[in-house]
Amino acid sequence: MSEEIKSFTISVYTENNIGLLNRISAIFQRRHINIESLTTSQSEIENVNRFVIVVNITESQAIKVVKQIEKQVEALRAYYHTDEETIYTESCMFKIKSDLLFEEPQIQNIIKDSNARIVTVNKKFFVLEKSGRRHEIELLRRELNVFGIMQFVRSGRIAVTKEEMKISEMLSAFNNQL
Template identity: 55%
Template sequence: MEKPQSFTFSVYTENNLGLLNRISQIFLKRHINVESINASESEIENVHRLTIVVEITEAQAIKVAKQIDKQIEVIKAFYHREDETIYRETALYKMPINCLYDGGRVQELISDTYASIVNVSKDYFVIEKTGKKAETTRLYNELRPFGLMQFLRSGRISVTKEVMDISSELTKLVS
């Protein structure tokens, strides 16, 4: 039996109302939990890209990609195994200001993890960390004992390791 693994779907679309809902329904009908989702402009004018991360088998990934491709506004859907992509997430950590001056341990964590302070106020400061999910989770776990006030992690952004001439392929489909 095939073992589930992490797959990243790159879905190139027109930017139409309701499309994200219809795509999420494809995963819902198959009882697939979406781990992460990100929507943004793509490298092609008027074409948007959804990046969706799920844990499924490759057989399921093939079926889901075909089903997504059937949506009218979808130009093309691709899926990739984790080892086929370069990916990152960004996390924000809101901390009480007193942590900044409490023995230097939080400052040490920030430096050791290549994070940075992006905002400081009289009551709190905000740390930003970009990396893989394991890296942002590790910093989360290390900051919690210091009174973490808020935490937010973005959806995955990724590009393929393999050279894919997506722009020219999609331009042909859009034309």
């Protein structure tokens, strides 16, 4: 019986070094694993960054990828979690012609119903921002697509685990060594 492919969020705590993104993405490329989403930012520990990578793979593949990532010198620790073990969201922005905001009452209803918010309005365009799960963002994109979207951008997933991660103590110790 083959293992089930599911969505995993892989968190990688790293030093912030040039070229690390290439080495991490090469690990996925060599294994023919497509990265669905990737974000990187400062972590809860000063001088330590966190990659959040979303992939659709089996658990045994996730284990192997995490071990391979941890072999990178700058990778301090790597973890994998299922969607059920994390709290996650994405953000997006839509740029749409301003005329539509005033001439199409349905657009105002779509904005209200989706809990999107208007970030800016000028004579030529307005910008909407929406945070939520990918399916919510995709629904809003389909609804707005009917009216014409000038620009659209979506972030990668950001996530925290439901359970406490012991990484904080380990990273604090690392940070004190710097």
